[in-house]
Amino acid sequence: AQKITQTQPGMFVQEKEAVTLDCTYDTSDPSYGLFWYKQPSSGEMIFLIYQGSYDQQNATEGRYSLNFQKARKSANLVISASQLGDSAMYFCAMRENSNSGYALNFGKGTSLLVTP
Amino acid sequence: GAVVSQHPSWVICKSGTSVKIECRSLDFQATTMFWYRQFPKQSLMLMATSNEGSKATYEQGVEKDKFLINHASLTLSTLTVTSAHPEDSSFYICSARDPHNRSPRRGEQYFGPGTRLTVT
Numbered sequence: 001a002q003k004i005t006q007t008q009p010g011m012f013v014q015e016k017e018a019v020t021l022d023c024t025y026d027t028s029d030p031s032y033g034l035f036w037y038k039q040p041s042s043g044e045m046i047f048l049i050y051q052g053s054y055d056q057q058n059a060t061e062g063r064y065s066l067n068f069q070k071a072r073k074s075a076n077l078v079i080s081a082s083q084l085g086d087s088a089m090y091f092c093a094m095r096e097n098s099n100s101g102y103a104l105n106f107g108k109g110t111s112l113l114v115t116p
Numbered sequence: 117g118a119v120v121s122q123h124p125s126w127v128i129c130k131s132g133t134s135v136k137i138e139c140r141s142l143d144f145q146a147t148t149m150f151w152y153r154q155f156p157k158q159s160l161m162l163m164a165t166s167n168e169g170s171k172a173t174y175e176q177g178v179e180k181d182k183f184l185i186n187h188a189s190l191t192l193s194t195l196t197v198t199s200a201h202p203e204d205s206s207f208y209i210c211s212a213r214d215p216h217n218r219s220p221r222r223g224e225q226y227f228g229p230g231t232r233l234t235v236t
Contacts, residue, residue: 101148103162103165
């Protein structure tokens, strides 16, 4: 069963606008972590933001914020003031703490294109 | 931040040959490293978890005899694709976990730049 679902294969946003990338997850583990990564065409994985399952507040890192709705099991990424350099693949991932290896489960990704 | 390197960054090999990919943690000791495979326009799929000094743990469906993983030191894990075939062509990415990084807010896995394997 898919543990991380990203329903938007592709998204467009105009420069300087905000965009929300959706992510829902499925776990029975009460303790888990949620991550967002950016993957430009070069292939490197760039860590953006983290949200822990027990965190009371939504995570923010510069222009990135995470809209964490635990009851809905969603962890949407919000990018404010989009820039042309934000064009890339974006992956949502989950680490379940019951997984002693700390491996990540990734969603299928969303391709974001920022237009001038 | 922590740095993980991979070598080679790309490789082309003939069908039936073996290819070794190295993953190194440059400024920390990684007791655990992970190997992922990513087909074009698809997600990263975990292949195996590599623990220093012990056998790797493979995910379901990954042939351990085909994808040999050796984590011989705290800074090096290798993935050898044996008897490679065109269907093994993919982007292979490793990541390493720094056990002393207590804060996942800095990203608790550090990814290498990836190795693009093409089997002809």
